[in-house]
Amino acid sequence: MSLNRRNFLASTAALASASMLPRVALAADTIKLGSILDTSGIFDAYGKPMDMAMRLAVDEINAAGGLLGKQVEVTAYDTQSDMALYSQYGQQLTRQDQVDVVHGGILSASREAIRQTMRKTKTPYFYNVLYEGGVCDRNIFINGVTPAQQVEALVPYAMSKSGKKVYILAADYNYGQITARWIQKFVADNGGETVGVDFFPLDVSDFGSTIAKIQSAGPDLVIAPLVGGAHLSFFRQWAAAGMKDRIPLASTTLGVGNEHKVLTPEEGNGIMVAYNYSQELDTPANNAFKEKWAAAYGDSNLIHEIAVSNYQGVLTWAEAVRQAGSLDRDAVIAALETGLSIEGPAGKVTVDPKTHHAVLDVHIMEFANQGMKVIETLPQRQPIDTQAVCDLAANPGDNTQYEIQI
Amino acid sequence: MDLSVVILVEMLYAVASLILISSGLAVVFGMMKVINLAHGEFMMMGGYATITAVNLGINIFLAMLVIAPLVVGLIGLAVERLVIRHLYGRLVDTMLATWGLSLFFIGLATMIFGNTTTGISTPIPGFAIGNYQINGYNFFIIVVAILLLVAMLVILKNTRAGLIARGTMQRSDMAAALGYSPDRIYMATFFCGSALSGLAGAVLAPLVGLVPTSGGAYIAKAFITVIAGGPSLIAGLFSSAGFFGIVNQVFTFAISPVIGEVALLIAAVVLLRLLPQGITGKFFKGKL
Numbered sequence: 001m002s003l004n005r006r007n008f009l010a011s012t013a014a015l016a017s018a019s020m021l022p023r024v025a026l027a028a029d030t031i032k033l034g035s036i037l038d039t040s041g042i043f044d045a046y047g048k049p050m051d052m053a054m055r056l057a058v059d060e061i062n063a064a065g066g067l068l069g070k071q072v073e074v075t076a077y078d079t080q081s082d083m084a085l086y087s088q089y090g091q092q093l094t095r096q097d098q099v100d101v102v103h104g105g106i107l108s109a110s111r112e113a114i115r116q117t118m119r120k121t122k123t124p125y126f127y128n129v130l131y132e133g134g135v136c137d138r139n140i141f142i143n144g145v146t147p148a149q150q151v152e153a154l155v156p157y158a159m160s161k162s163g164k165k166v167y168i169l170a171a172d173y174n175y176g177q178i179t180a181r182w183i184q185k186f187v188a189d190n191g192g193e194t195v196g197v198d199f200f201p202l203d204v205s206d207f208g209s210t211i212a213k214i215q216s217a218g219p220d221l222v223i224a225p226l227v228g229g230a231h232l233s234f235f236r237q238w239a240a241a242g243m244k245d246r247i248p249l250a251s252t253t254l255g256v257g258n259e260h261k262v263l264t265p266e267e268g269n270g271i272m273v274a275y276n277y278s279q280e281l282d283t284p285a286n287n288a289f290k291e292k293w294a295a296a297y298g299d300s301n302l303i304h305e306i307a308v309s310n311y312q313g314v315l316t317w318a319e320a321v322r323q324a325g326s327l328d329r330d331a332v333i334a335a336l337e338t339g340l341s342i343e344g345p346a347g348k349v350t351v352d353p354k355t356h357h358a359v360l361d362v363h364i365m366e367f368a369n370q371g372m373k374v375i376e377t378l379p380q381r382q383p384i385d386t387q388a389v390c391d392l393a394a395n396p397g398d399n400t401q402y403e404i405q406i
Numbered sequence: 407m408d409l410s411v412v413i414l415v416e417m418l419y420a421v422a423s424l425i426l427i428s429s430g431l432a433v434v435f436g437m438m439k440v441i442n443l444a445h446g447e448f449m450m451m452g453g454y455a456t457i458t459a460v461n462l463g464i465n466i467f468l469a470m471l472v473i474a475p476l477v478v479g480l481i482g483l484a485v486e487r488l489v490i491r492h493l494y495g496r497l498v499d500t501m502l503a504t505w506g507l508s509l510f511f512i513g514l515a516t517m518i519f520g521n522t523t524t525g526i527s528t529p530i531p532g533f534a535i536g537n538y539q540i541n542g543y544n545f546f547i548i549v550v551a552i553l554l555l556v557a558m559l560v561i562l563k564n565t566r567a568g569l570i571a572r573g574t575m576q577r578s579d580m581a582a583a584l585g586y587s588p589d590r591i592y593m594a595t596f597f598c599g600s601a602l603s604g605l606a607g608a609v610l611a612p613l614v615g616l617v618p619t620s621g622g623a624y625i626a627k628a629f630i631t632v633i634a635g636g637p638s639l640i641a642g643l644f645s646s647a648g649f650f651g652i653v654n655q656v657f658t659f660a661i662s663p664v665i666g667e668v669a670l671l672i673a674a675v676v677l678l679r680l681l682p683q684g685i686t687g688k689f690f691k692g693k694l
Contacts, residue, residue, distance in 0.1 A: 042617075044521050045520075045521055200663055201664060203622070205614045206420075206423070206613070206663075208541060208544060209413075209416050209655060209658040209663065209666070210658075210663060212409070212412045212413065212416060212540070212659070215539065216409055216538075229523040229614075229616070229617040229620065230615065230623060232614075233615055236525060236612070236613060240541045240543055240612075240613070241532040241539045241540055242534075246539060257523075259523065267527055
């Protein structure tokens, strides 16, 4: 077909009018859960297991008879690791598909791309990822650990195993900057001293000079909130220089994307971390979860921290719908704000009514033979960083992401 | 004292890794004038070839020094036959084509190896210099870079093949008149350039976490080094890698790694303002 102006106009006009036709509202015999995740592209290592976890949770809910006597139906969009697609699919989910709830978003940038759309269209939004903290918005619920929750647990343990002088290596964007500030605070609170802080852009992969610098500063402990594949080189070069047995390492990010399975045991063993979830968590809830996952997908090796967060997020929402007895946004939020809790694979998760963040168990772990061995469980840690700036009970109209000053 | 030795080693290592990263591009872009935007991906494939070979139980040094250059060289050969040979002398078109190739290789690597970080550990243990521990693998990289430069020099200067290749790059019509097929010589040179990129990716693989998009981290540095080096292949490569490596490490040690990277880029801008033809456009003129 040759494309001339006339039939181009005709066809675009036809397309445009078709898309403007009012969507006939489907008979409301299902509940629509919207999901928006990067299941392809550079973040798919995070997004794919999250998508699998969400579907597992929905299948379970449906197998148990659904919610309010209705089945839950998933409407999922793959944002292909492209931030621009978040705003597009966010609009589509809320305005065309008119879903009852949205779960998803991985990077903070993706969350901020859709948060306002969710708020405007009054669609409850669950962001189920560990992140830098500080979001204060009545329409959003966040169940990932924030820096203070992790660092508050990790720093005293790591210092007790090593010593008082700490060197920090962090990724150079808001997550790394904010986390580094929290580490400095808790090091000081525990009577220690920060002897150096270095920030690295995400594409830096050569740490030779840094390793020499660390040695001239002579710390007892190195804490490394480094992010992504390039930064993984640090842990490798650190081991290659023979430093691993001289100065202990701790991290707030290593292992979230199952990095401990990439490092060899010689490179990884002994690195200290603190998260909400570990595959090695030996609880009945986690063992049952891993069995269900294996039954659905064949192999439970892919499960990671934020996949479990996503699973727990769907369960939390479902529990709130049950308690509210309705899908109405305000009723669901009211039910969540009663301080509702669920039992997930990573333990009890409670909604904090003031901040809409989560009170949850933080496990201190050490890498051991490409697994994360649980050393200690600190039950029900409060999101103290966000609590310091956000009070939705007093100020329900708030709609900001605070930079937390320490 | 110990610290100054450590700093010296780190500087040599920075220079050596710049030489490695840029050598393949120096041949493909510096000699053949093909703007190969897929250079980083050739390195990435060298890394994957090494990791795959090591996982199959092959000795790591054999994998890095023989298998990876061969595999990437052969991929380069296919690329040259299918795409590049139609585009010699058309700078902008090669840019577009090789950029497409780079996207294609990233996609291919993602399909085969998945979008996760993989890697192997370094085969050489660290050792102590006084109170400092240092990565023993750095010395391996320095040695490989030196051997590479010497080998390139010997081949280009003292062998007939090197002479023919250089002659063809300068005046392919004359080479053809003397009975050599420029088509074949271009093909062989591109094979060598790709194999060098594969070698670089392979040798650097144990130091990094490899993902299909890893190539992006190298491409800018490689182009800066080759362009700032100027018309002489080996003297240019050595002098600009030396200059940038030292600038980068001085600022890294004095201030921070970020400032080190910034200093490298500023040095490149200033250098090209003062010496638009590159270092060897003014110094070491006429050298190889």
